Amino acid sequence: MELSINGKKYSTSGDPEEFLVWVLRDELGLTGTKFGCGAGICGACTVLVDGSPVRSCITPATALKGQRITTIEGISKTLPNGEIKFHPVQQAFIDEQTPQCSWCMSGQILTALAFLKSTPEPTDEEIEQAMSNNYCRCGCYDRIRSAVKRAAMLMNEEKDQKSTLRVS
Ligand code: FES
Ligand code: FES
Incomplete structure (x- = not known):
């Protein structure tokens, strides 16, 4: 699966149903995104998708194909x-x-x-x-x-x- 993150294309080979937070942290090494509650409540895992905040702990990576993901690493x-x-x-x-x-x-x-x-x-x-x-x-x-x-x-x-x- 291909994801667009911080203006770059990334290919991921893991489970496409995996939540985005784990794809970012474990597969791609973008560990600036943090894991807190794992239930969409605390906001620690927030990333931007097409400019809007999304909780990556409850969002399967596959749902974001073709969308623009921005993590904390991508704003400086x-x-x-x-x-x-x-x-x-x-x-x-x-x-x-x-x-x-x-x-x-x-x-x-x-x-x-x-x-x-x-x-x-x-x-x-x-x-x-x-x-x-x-x-x-x-x-x-x-x-x-x-x-x-x-x-x-x-x-x-x-x-x-x-x-x-x-x-x-
Ligand atoms: S880790 Fe708490 S909302 Fe995602
Ligand atoms: S949880 Fe420690 S600074 Fe917010």
Whole structure:
């Protein structure tokens, strides 16, 4: 089976009914996606499929043939000088020193990214609501909310810079 992940084509030879989280972690070595509850509840295993959050622990890989899968490994960029440029959402989580153990963070970041694409200027209530189905066992909820707020600001700044460059 062929899957499109982070802009690359991957061939997998295992059971196509296997849940995506295991294909990513065990077959393809993309271990940034974490396994938590295994029941679609906690959000630790969240990836993006065609830009929307999907729980990879309950989604068979075969259901995603032909769709665009994005994992946490796919949102940063490597610059020509070899430096990693983090996505603004990742940068915001770093700036706010959000994680404790970090287990939930890939899911938090990808959920926030999808949310901010559709809601670039969120209210505190909208942030609370959008992130409410991603659990953090370390209880970093205040810092997660601050990071999402900061991420909105960084994404909007980046958008403004790009449109200024286009005009000039
Ligand atoms: S591990 Fe998938 S939702 Fe918890
Ligand atoms: S930082 Fe530990 S589970 Fe969220």
